[in-house]
Amino acid sequence: MDAPRPELLSLNTATVREKWNLAQMIEGCARHGIRGISLWRDKLDELGAAEAAHMIRAHGLTVTGLCRGGMFPATDQAGREASIRDNLKAIDDAATIGARCLVLVVGGLPAGSKDIAGARAQVRDGIAAILPAACAAKVPLAIEPLHPMYAADRACVNTLRQALDLCAVLGDGVGVAVDVYHVWWDPELEDQIARAGREKRLLAYHICDWLVPTTDLLLDRGMMGDGVIDLPRIRGWVEGAGYAGSHEVEIFSAGNWWKRDPDEVLEVIIQRYASCT
Numbered sequence: 001m002d003a004p005r006p007e008l009l010s011l012n013t014a015t016v017r018e019k020w021n022l023a024q025m026i027e028g029c030a031r032h033g034i035r036g037i038s039l040w041r042d043k044l045d046e047l048g049a050a051e052a053a054h055m056i057r058a059h060g061l062t063v064t065g066l067c068r069g070g071m072f073p074a075t076d077q078a079g080r081e082a083s084i085r086d087n088l089k090a091i092d093d094a095a096t097i098g099a100r101c102l103v104l105v106v107g108g109l110p111a112g113s114k115d116i117a118g119a120r121a122q123v124r125d126g127i128a129a130i131l132p133a134a135c136a137a138k139v140p141l142a143i144e145p146l147h148p149m150y151a152a153d154r155a156c157v158n159t160l161r162q163a164l165d166l167c168a169v170l171g172d173g174v175g176v177a178v179d180v181y182h183v184w185w186d187p188e189l190e191d192q193i194a195r196a197g198r199e200k201r202l203l204a205y206h207i208c209d210w211l212v213p214t215t216d217l218l219l220d221r222g223m224m225g226d227g228v229i230d231l232p233r234i235r236g237w238v239e240g241a242g243y244a245g246s247h248e249v250e251i252f253s254a255g256n257w258w259k260r261d262p263d264e265v266l267e268v269i270i271q272r273y274a275s276c277t
Ligand code: ZN
Pocket: 144, 177, 179, 206, 250
């Protein structure tokens, strides 16, 4: 298999979130020759979407995604409406910075609820409610299935099949973000990636590694090459399905990578992207 193309490498800024602000992240990507960047909204709000858009354009970077919208389920109507408003703001910001998609972490169970089917229905209805605005703004919505360990508190969409079934119900303007951390274990992964390609739903590809043992289920993601995910194989499936977009490195790592000098982290990312993915 061919090596991954350097111009497709993108930095998901969560990877360096502890030490850099957004301006430093943008300058850091440019300095290291990383051509893509994916932003989180907390950092975007600090700088402001218009200023961020200006800086990103000045450095010639591609915005491969904005993280995140979603979190639709709520205990009452007021909560659901607040979520819709927040998602509409995210769509506006994604359009301002020229993001290729808005990543949706759809949300889990409302507080006190044990009704996961109900939560999933709320997710469907929430995405349907924001989809017209997303289409008008030309911001595709990327549903990111999360590992089932997050079903209660972060995302009740947990497999690629489930996300694609949801896309089929919702229609145009929505697709999927394939994050290897969440889906690498799935026996259907190859088939569902191929299906995502056929159905033109592949919007984003996120990479990192699954460490053994994993000491924190949220904040102990590994650098590519340090864990058990067969990244070249999955890239082959994704590219074989027709995906030609960026490969976003997204590493939540409170105990290791977040503590390091971000310039060192970016150097390691570039090396590992070339040799391990
Ligand atoms: Zn991700």
